[in-house]
Amino acid sequence: MSIDYLALANAGVEKLHPYQPGKPVEELERELGISNSVKLASNENPMGLGAKARAAIERALPELARYPDANGFALKSKLSEKLGVNTNQLILGNGSNELIDLIYHTFVAPGQQVVFSQYTFIVYAMATQAHGADAVVVPAKDFGHDLDAMAAAITEQTKLVCITNPNNPTGTFLTKTELAAFLARVPKQVLVVLDEAYTEYVAEDERHPSIDWLAQYPNLIVSRTFSKAYGLAGLRVGYMVAHPELIGVLNRVREPFNCNSLALAAAEAALGDEAYLSEAVELNRREMVRYEAFFQQRGLRYIPSRANFITLDLQRDAAPVYEALLREGVIVRPIAGYGLPTCLRISIGLEHENQRCIEALAKVLG
Ligand SMILES: *Cc1c(COP(=O)(O)O)cnc(C)c1O
Numbered sequence: 001m002s003i004d005y006l007a008l009a010n011a012g013v014e015k016l017h018p019y020q021p022g023k024p025v026e027e028l029e030r031e032l033g034i035s036n037s038v039k040l041a042s043n044e045n046p047m048g049l050g051a052k053a054r055a056a057i058e059r060a061l062p063e064l065a066r067y068p069d070a071n072g073f074a075l076k077s078k079l080s081e082k083l084g085v086n087t088n089q090l091i092l093g094n095g096s097n098e099l100i101d102l103i104y105h106t107f108v109a110p111g112q113q114v115v116f117s118q119y120t121f122i123v124y125a126m127a128t129q130a131h132g133a134d135a136v137v138v139p140a141k142d143f144g145h146d147l148d149a150m151a152a153a154i155t156e157q158t159k160l161v162c163i164t165n166p167n168n169p170t171g172t173f174l175t176k177t178e179l180a181a182f183l184a185r186v187p188k189q190v191l192v193v194l195d196e197a198y199t200e201y202v203a204e205d206e207r208h209p210s211i212d213w214l215a216q217y218p219n220l221i222v223s224r225t226f227s228k229a230y231g232l233a234g235l236r237v238g239y240m241v242a243h244p245e246l247i248g249v250l251n252r253v254r255e256p257f258n259c260n261s262l263a264l265a266a267a268e269a270a271l272g273d274e275a276y277l278s279e280a281v282e283l284n285r286r287e288m289v290r291y292e293a294f295f296q297q298r299g300l301r302y303i304p305s306r307a308n309f310i311t312l313d314l315q316r317d318a319a320p321v322y323e324a325l326l327r328e329g330v331i332v333r334p335i336a337g338y339g340l341p342t343c344l345r346i347s348i349g350l351e352h353e354n355q356r357c358i359e360a361l362a363k364v365l366g
Pocket of ligand 1: 224
């Protein structure tokens with residue numbers, strides 16, 4: 001007797017497809033029998049693990065037989081100091097992705113609406129589908145969020161609005177003026193997740209003051225991660241900042257030991273490693289210019305980006321170019337799954353990695 005497991009699954013699961021991650025280096029090398037390939041596909045920090053984080057992980061190793069601190073006291077204390085918020089405004093997650101899911105588990109029910117932009121982090125569409133909620137996908141404006149249209153799309157059924165700034169996979173950026181005007185238009189019973197996974201790459205004077213906005217907008221949830229500029233993607237740690245009572249509600253649903261002890265220790269150390277962070281941001285700024293110059297010189301279309309990646313629009317099916325780059329040992333990210341089949345997203349790597357990518361592109365495009 002065979003079982004139709006899909007029929008057993010919750011409503012919404014049938015239409016879901018597994019997340020398509022960037023191709024791992026080991027997989028490509030196994031398939032092609034090559035060695036020195038370059039992965040520029042998942043917006044990771046190309047500098048690798050920072051020395052302070054590494055030392056903290058080594059110090060934490062002897063305690064691995066113990067459960068981690070379920071409340072992440074040390075990391076939250078450090079974050080609270082850095083951000084100027086109370087520790088009860090913070091929640092830690094196994095990556096910010098887990099916290100996005102936690103928001104859905106806690107607040108989003110079948111039949112309710114979630115509003116997000118056409119080209120944004122695919123996890124919002126997946127979680128909306130998985131929870132049987134209705135996605136209200138607002139057409140993009142210049143590849144980015146159309147905040148006027150998003151505000152207009154909010155109805156009585158809307159539970160949540162998700163905004164990513166800078167946006168992934170396009171790198172577009174909303175100014176603080178635009179965002180503040182939007183927040184003022186959102187009814188208080190509608191939650192707003194402001195996903196700032198790439199905020200560290202934005203110049204400080206341009207960054208939106210989201211933490212200050214929390215006092216004014218009790219429906220705002222700010223999401224950040226250690227996976228990008230802080231260089232800890234493999235450890236899985238992110239956090240959200242919001243009203244203490246909202247955090248309290250999320251904590252009722254959160255699994256108790258969701259952040260492992262190595263991640264907690266490394267994130268705390270990474271927060272204190274200003275030199276690593278500024279080097280990462282500076283490297284990104286410098287190398288972004290390299291890609292822009294190449295694209296301009298070749299007359300290639302690209303979306304100006306404030307994040308640690310740049311999206312190239314080939315204005316034709318990008319899949320053959322992606323495949324050809326793989327054969328050159330360069331892994332970038334096709335984003336047809338995001339509705340952008342003519343685009344490739346390239347994560348900014350180290351100087352020699354970007355040079356490899358540019359040479360491979362020049363060869364492949366002829
Ligand atoms: C990479 C990324 C994240 C981070 O996810 P983690 O689970 O923290 O690794 C969150 N949001 C967006 C938009 C991202 O691109």
